[in-house]
Amino acid sequence: MRTLIVEDDFTSRILLQSFLSQFGECHIAINGLEAIEAFRAAGKSGERYDLICMDIMMPEMDGQTAIREIRAIEEAGGTLSTNGTKIIMTTAVDDVKNVMKSFNSLCDAYLFKPINTQKLLGHIRELRLV
Numbered sequence: 001m002r003t004l005i006v007e008d009d010f011t012s013r014i015l016l017q018s019f020l021s022q023f024g025e026c027h028i029a030i031n032g033l034e035a036i037e038a039f040r041a042a043g044k045s046g047e048r049y050d051l052i053c054m055d056i057m058m059p060e061m062d063g064q065t066a067i068r069e070i071r072a073i074e075e076a077g078g079t080l081s082t083n084g085t086k087i088i089m090t091t092a093v094d095d096v097k098n099v100m101k102s103f104n105s106l107c108d109a110y111l112f113k114p115i116n117t118q119k120l121l122g123h124i125r126e127l128r129l130v
Contacts, residue, residue, distance in 0.1 A: 001020075001023045001025075001129050002027075002042070002048070002050050003020045003025070003049060003052070004026075004028075004029060004035060004038055004042075004049045004051070005053050006030075006034070006054045008057075008058040008059060009055070015117075016115065016120075019120065020051075023124070024050075027049075030059075031061055032054075032058055032060060032061030032062055032065055032069075033066075034060075035052070035054065039052070039073065048085060050085065051085065051129055052086070052088070053088050053090045054087055054088070054107070055090055056089060056091040057091065057092070067107055070087070071084065081106040086108045086127045087107045088108060088111055088120070088124075089110045090111050090115060090120075091110075091113060092113040108123075109123040
């Protein structure tokens, strides 16, 4: 499983990387702009990401905007979001408005911080990535 962790908080990045690296290669981006760059580069190299863990509140570009861009890139390449990279929002933002906005942006799951690795594993299994 190739994973892109998009997180501006150092501690959360390390936790996610430590946990997810047991399932395969993990790359890091610290904001939405870097995430889009990494996503495009992966697509050009033919080694797309299976999973993106995306924070919402980040500098430069937030996670909601980055998801919409990533889904637009997939669609332009002929991939529907249902067949595209799986995206799990990982955030401290737990209000219903942001949860709905994330699903409207076509994320696949939502996980609140602090990250519970068992819940993360449950989402990964539900998405059939492991």
